[in-house]
Amino acid sequence: MITIRSARQDEAAILADVGLRAWEKAMIPVGETKAMVENARLAFWNFVSSEWLTITVIEQNGDVAGWAARENLDEDITDFWIDPVFQGQGLGTALLAAVEGEIRHLGFEKATLETHAMNREGLHFFEKHGYSVHWLTVAYNPKLDRDIQTVGLAKAFVAPEPVGYGQEF
Template identity: 50%
Template sequence: MVVIRHARQNEIHLLSAIGLSAWEKATAGIGDVAAMRDPAKRAFDDFLARHWLSVLLVEDDNRICGWAAREELDGTISDLWIDPKTQGRGLGSALLADIERRIAADAFEVASAKTHAQNTAAVAFFERAGYRVKWLSTAYSQRLDRDVEFIGLAKPLVQHECVEEE
């Protein structure tokens, strides 16, 4: 049974391992993943230690399979990571739908996310969920020691009705 719930502080290390595993899969071919692994692990550990209260996780049969976060508790999904061993089973879609409901309940009309432009799987995932590319930018990545393209995606959560004047 799939359950989506808030993370607990004692789950930080497991969530970090899931994030790191998914990150390694997503960044394969972009740079030297082995050289970036330790800094990436520290980044996941630090983020989760500071922001675990903003993290939702998805469980399947009592096994944590992924997590998502709204770092600033706004309309931006700062993280969405699904264990590569459990990808393709609809867990990411269920988690995304839940976080979108929470964004809408907090009175934000648009949900947004950002990913590496080369992460075609993530871009396709968000596009299948109704997101559209809103911007493309290039920024220098110190970890990769090169410029990296990022894609920003957005999805309206509120349907505005057209009102006809009589």
């Protein structure tokens, strides 16, 4: 049974572990993640401990399978993590639909997110669900001592108004 709910303050450790496992898988194409694991573990712990009110959790049969966050409770999905052992079971699709529902309910016309450009699985997942690339940037990452490309994605909930010339009669 799938359950989608708000995070609880007392589950920071499990949310941090799920996020870290999903992050490690997503970072494989970038390489050299072993040196960054402890920093990432601490970052996940700090985030879920302080921002748990902005997190939506998905469970399967009572086990936390993933979570998503909207740090500013706006249209920007700042975190989206499905534990690798639960990937490919439709849980990401269900969680994304729930988060998009929250965004729509608040009156936003689109959802946005970003990921690194080598996260092919993540990019494919979001593109399959209607997201398209809106920007690409390259920034130096001192921990990896190299430039990393970041992709910004967006999904419009409302069809854009047609743009034309002159008045319609």
